[in-house]
Amino acid sequence: MEVTAFLKGMGLGGSLIVAIGSQNAYLLKQALKREFVLTCIAICVICDIVLIGMGVAGMGKLIVEAPALLFWIKIAGAGFLFWYGLRAARSALNPGVLKAGDNNPAGDRGAVIAAMLAFSLLNPHVYLDTVVLLGSIGGQQPGNGRLYFALGAMLASFVWFSSLGLGARYLTPIFAKPRAWQILDGVIAVVMWTLAISLFV
Template sequence: MFLTLAKGFVIGAGLIMPIGAQNAYVLSQGIKRNYHILAATICIICDFILMSLGVFGGGALLSSHPVIALVVTILGIVFLTVYGALFFKSFYLASNEQMAEQMSPVTKKTVIFTTLAVTLLNPHVYLDTVVLIGSISNQFDEAERVFFLFGTLLASLTWFYMLSLGAAKMSPWLSTPKVQRGINLLVALIMWAIAASLLTTLL
């Protein structure tokens, strides 16, 4: 059972850790120390729901309804393109005064909405959690699937809290205007790269 849990942890970590829209947003909130634990927790809860759906048969349901995937893909392209443009504008036009203003806190409601958007409007999230995790879990019997699922969820919990708390701890350095401009550019490029990949699959 421990081996199954370890497999789930390694596979989960491999899918979650690559830099994407979720990670970029949690990182940015950690740097600001602005509801960063909340943002990480929302990501973990979403992973819990989606991975559970995948392990217990949701992958087949998603595959049988391509219209759902199409709608999410289109919404994701629009959101990520616009969100990337906002970060690029912050990088390109920001002065030191504007950078200081950007570091000011945003509301809890804004953090909740944005975290849900970067998570649920990215079809890659469904591919990784529902489809891929669900497919891999089929190699285990019913009892072992629970341990596999627990391992993937443990990876999600560990990663997002480490990312959030690590960014907050390094905030004095990461929040300097020069570094923050670089992070804004990186986040913009990540958002646009994901949107471009979604558009490519759509076409």
């Protein structure tokens, strides 16, 4: 029973986490730039662990019963996603400053941490997926199944974000060309704007 709950949590958690979104897109870009990758991975995993734990513990009901809170999270999230989409679009139009490699000056750690936290916590879909959906399903598991379900979902998060962050370095030869960065930033801009619009559709 515990093994079944664990595998169920890992499967469902993985299917939700792997979906293309702002968090994954930002982590991928930082990984390709090789800037504060472990920090970004840690933030993604820790945020998921906390949110999944809250959901399985029963906090999902509070999210469902607080539409005003979700509304303001949507406002903040949409504004942030639209702003970052503009930044990505501007970078796509200026490929001269986009070069992969180890000789580039590192960005500001504080700014990267703030951005990663924003991508992780200012998206209402994150709460609906982790706290509400995973929480409601995990909470229905009998006995210790609730704990094993949560652990499975948390492990899926750790495996995915670690693989994405640490595996992106193998794409470095492709992104040694400014054109590849143009395409990536263009895709990121579209993803950010699409997510911003989807929050109100």
